[in-house]
Amino acid sequence: MRIEKQRYTERFGSVKINDVQKVLELDSGRKAAMPLKEAIAVDKIEEDVIKDFEEKMAIVIPIKNEKLKLFEGVITGVPHECLIIVVSNSERKEVDRFKMERDTLNQFCHFTQRKALIIHQKDPVITRALVQAGYADLLDEHGKTVRDGKSEGMVIGLLVAMLMGKEYVGFVDADNYFPGSVWEYVRCYAAGFSIAQSPYTMVRILWRYKPKTSGEVYFRKWGRVSETTNKCMNSLISAKTGFETDIIKTANAGEHAMSMKLAQILPYASGYAVEPQEIISLCEDYGGVLPTANQKVARDGIEIFQIESRNPHFHEEKGTEHLRKMLLQGLSTIYQSPLCDDETKRMITRELVVQRALKRGEVPARPHINRPPHEVNIKGFIDFMAERLDSYSALKEE
Ligand code: GDP
Ligand code: CO
Numbered sequence: 453m454r455i456e457k458q459r460y461t462e463r464f465g466s467v468k469i470n471d472v473q474k475v476l477e478l479d480s481g482r483k484a485a486m487p488l489k490e491a492i493a494v495d496k497i498e499e500d501v502i503k504d505f506e507e508k509m510a511i512v513i514p515i516k517n518e519k520l521k522l523f524e525g526v527i528t529g530v531p532h533e534c535l536i537i538v539v540s541n542s543e544r545k546e547v548d549r550f551k552m553e554r555d556t557l558n559q560f561c562h563f564t565q566r567k568a569l570i571i572h573q574k575d576p577v578i579t580r581a582l583v584q585a586g587y588a589d590l591l592d593e594h595g596k597t598v599r600d601g602k603s604e605g606m607v608i609g610l611l612v613a614m615l616m617g618k619e620y621v622g623f624v625d626a627d628n629y630f631p632g633s634v635w636e637y638v639r640c641y642a643a644g645f646s647i648a649q650s651p652y653t654m655v656r657i658l659w660r661y662k663p664k665t666s667g668e669v670y671f672r673k674w675g676r677v678s679e680t681t682n683k684c685m686n687s688l689i690s691a692k693t694g695f696e697t698d699i700i701k702t703a704n705a706g707e708h709a710m711s712m713k714l715a716q717i718l719p720y721a722s723g724y725a726v727e728p729q730e731i732i733s734l735c736e737d738y739g740g741v742l743p744t745a746n747q748k749v750a751r752d753g754i755e756i757f758q759i760e761s762r763n764p765h766f767h768e769e770k771g772t773e774h775l776r777k778m779l780l781q782g783l784s785t786i787y788q789s790p791l792c793d794d795e796t797k798r799m800i801t802r803e804l805v806v807q808r809a810l811k812r813g814e815v816p817a818r819p820h821i822n823r824p825p826h827e828v829n830i831k832g833f834i835d836f837m838a839e840r841l842d843s844y845s846a847l848k849e850e
Contacts, residue, residue, distance in 0.1 A: 453497045454480045455643050455759065462699045464689060465740025466750040468650075469699050472658055474760045478636060497643045505642035506533035509709070510618040512609030514602045515626035516541040517549055518768065523626050524556050527568075529634030530624065536568035536846075537612050538626075539605040544572070554846070561847035568846040569612060573598050573605050577840055585611075585833035589822040599820075603726035607822055610715055614825070615834045615841070620645055622655075622709030625767060633763035641709035644757040652714040652754045654730070656702035659765035677775050678704045680803050681728055681782045684796060688732075688786055691793040692741055702758045703728045704782055707765075715825070717749060722820040725781040729819065731756070732789050741791060776809040783809075784816035 454477035458470040480496050490496070511534045515523060530536055538557060542549035554570050561568050571578060574597050582590055582598070590607060592599050598608065606623055613621045622641045624634050637657050644655030681703040690696045702708070704727050710718070717737075721729035734754055737745035744750045786792055787800045797815075804810035 453478060453502060453639055453643055455495050455497070455640075457493055457495050458647075458757070462689075462697060464693065464735055464738075466738040466744075466753045467734050467756065468753055469756045470758060471699060472701055472758045472760050475636070475640065475762045478639070478762060495643070495647055497646050501646050502639055502642045503531075503533050505620065505645050506531045506638065508618060509533075509620040509622055509638070509641065509645075510535045510537050510609070510613035510616060511622050511624055511638060512606060512613065513538045513624055513626050514541075514605035514609065515539070515553065516602070516605075517543055518626045520549075520552055520556060522629065522768065523553060524560070525631045526624060526626050526628050526634050527557060527560050529628075529631030529638075531635060531638050532564070532566055534622075534638060535613070535616055535618060536566075537609045537616075538568065538570040539573055539609045539612075540570065541573040541600060541605055544574075557846040566847065569616075569841070569844045570846055571608065571612065571844050573600075573608060577837075578608060581833045581836040584836045585829045585831075587823070587825075587828040587833065589828075599722065601723040603720050603722050603724075603822070606726060607720050607825070611825060611830065611833050612837065614712060614716075614830060615837055619712050620709060621712060621715055623707065625706050627768040629766040629768075630763055633761065633765060636761050636763045637707045640759040640761055644709070644759055645711065648711075648755050648757070650753045650755045651711055652717075652749055652752055653711045653757070654714055654755070655709045655757045655759060656705035656727075657707040658702050658705065658758050658760040659707075660760050660762060675704075675775075676807075677779045677782070678702075680779060680807070681786075684783055684786050684800050684803065685728065685731065687796040687799055688789065688792050689735065691796055692735075692739070692791060700731065703731065704778070705758075714754065716830075717746065717824050717826050719824050720822045721781075721785055722822070723781050724778045725785045725819040728782040729785040729821065732785050732791070736789060736791055739791070776807065779807060780804060780809040780816060781819060784819050787816045788818045 456473045460471040462469045483498050511530050540550050544550050590604050641655045682700050685700045685703045783800045
């Protein structure tokens with residue numbers, strides 16, 4: 453695979469945010485014996501290097517009541533070397549959608565001879581494992597079951613990936629129409645990790661086009677929600693550095709991946725606030741404005757890559773209300789950050805009122821934030837789950 457080298461990087465304290473890098477070639481051919489002339493501007497990532505990173509990566513797929521056909525397509529697109537971890541919050545009552553997902557995954561693993569795990573977010577065993585870890589943040593107010601939310605599913609997937617000894621974790625939504633896009637996202641993750649210098653690395657995907665289906669398929673460059681969230685996040689950073697910037701282009705990137713070292717030290721905001729909160733938290737903890745959270749991490753630095761994929765992003769459209777909720781949750785993480793200045797706050801409330809996600813005079817509520825995994829007893833979770841892991845495995849040893 454060939455991607456553009458990082459040409460432009462902005463630093464916010466110890467956080468290095470790289471500007472968008474485009475994919476130039478999805479398949480870059482055989483390994484060359486000679487050094488390449490293009491190396492100043494282009495990174496060629498060899499197939500076996502990509503495979504090496506994929507082998508160390510778990511792909512976590514959060515899913516809630518998606519069409520089975522879409523889920524089936526998504527798992528088809530995950531490169532073979534990756535471990536698939538599905539965390540489902542799908543219905544189990546009238547129709548057992550979770551069972552259907554499990555059957556689909558089992559069949560896939562059987563015919564492709566690969567390993568995968570599938571877990572239900574509300575499984576009482578997960579609750580007990582989280583209690584063992586002292587990670588009640590993920591539980592509802594009664595402490596009985598895991599809260600609803602994509603973010604809570606992601607954190608469970610992350611913990612299971614740690615249990616499986618993976619060094620990287622990537623997230624892919626289950627409602628993606630194109631298996632080819634999924635395949636490319638994972639390769640972009642691997643490419644980003646291969647060029648990273650720091651052990652604390654994140655790769656976020658920028659969709660080249662996000663088509664909408666209204667009559668003819670219309671290829672819009674970005675969605676409105678991402679555009680607004682990016683704008684407000686850039687405004688927060690600009691106010692702090694004193695230089696106007698538009699460096700953030702992936703504030704809402706659902707498709708993103710992290711080194712486990714980074715994943716462990718990040719807090720995770722509930723629901724759809726999770727992706728913007730990751731960047732906000734890094735700016736708070738390592739931006740140099742507030743006290744630094746961890747000196748060692750600050751010395752190594754944190755690298756964020758934003759890679760623009762070639763395949764269009766085409767997923768289930770869940771309606772205006774869903775988009776409003778997403779906008780509100782995402783912007784609340786910026787608004788409620790101690791880094792946020794008054795002008796950015798005004799920009800946020802104005803946007804939310806215009807897009808009818810908030811009434812005039814209201815302010816976005818503080819999101820629920822789950823502590824970083826490294827602050828809880830991860831080993832407690834791992835030990836408890838390790839004994840029970842067999843029942844979550846999609847490919848049973850026969
Ligand atoms: P969007 O793509 O960002 O508009 O948001 P989606 O509603 O498509 O959600 C992203 C992914 O998270 C999809 O694969 C959903 O099925 C999944 N998801 C949504 N809510 C939950 C949840 O409560 N738990 C889990 N595990 N997954 C969820
Ligand atoms: Co979606």
